[in-house]
Amino acid sequence: MDVEVVRSARRRKTISAEQRGSTIVVRVPAGLPAEEERAWVSRMVHRLTARERTRRLNAAGALARTADRLNRRHFDGRLRWSSIRYVPNQRSRFGSCTPQDGTIRISDRVASLPAWVRDYVVMHELTHLVEADHSPGFWKLVERYPKAERARGYLMALGPEDQSGGVS
Secondary structure, three states: OEEEEEEEOOOOOOOEEEEEOOEEEEEEEOOOOHHHHHHHHHHHHHHHHHHHHHHHHHHOOHHHHHHHHHHHHHHOOOOOOOEEEEEOOOOOOOEEEEOOOOEEEEEHHHHHOOHHHHHHHHHHHHHOOOOOOOOHHHHHHHOOOOOHHHHHHHHHHHOOOOOOOOEO
8 A cells, every 4th residue: 555645835844644545645734743643644544444444354244143143142132333344443352232222232352263262252242131230130141142252251361451350
């Protein structure tokens, strides 16, 4: 991927990036010091490529199919959610759910994990549609997934964890 930096005398504070074909165009203020420019260009290229990767992941529809399958198998198809999608901005957890509006977000990092771990993360978030907290009742429902304990250990081994094994 090529990167083109456009310096603008009219730009004072804002920095933007867009993809044009196979080139990423980054617009920066003309007076930005070279070191800051390099850092911003790197940051903007990373953001744009992460956004594009997440768009591709979500376009495939794999999370929705996984959620449907787990819902049928473990919840008799009773659960309803408004959206389930990969997001690029979750670094301290693998997933989150807002039960009030049925929104489920899965970190894009999960896409590269083994299928049985991805299934666990989705199962965990689906369970929040029934039990909003991490109560004993919540964990009893999560344990319906046969590899729950193994998957939780796998996620804990990957890095920063909270009381729920990095999933909320």
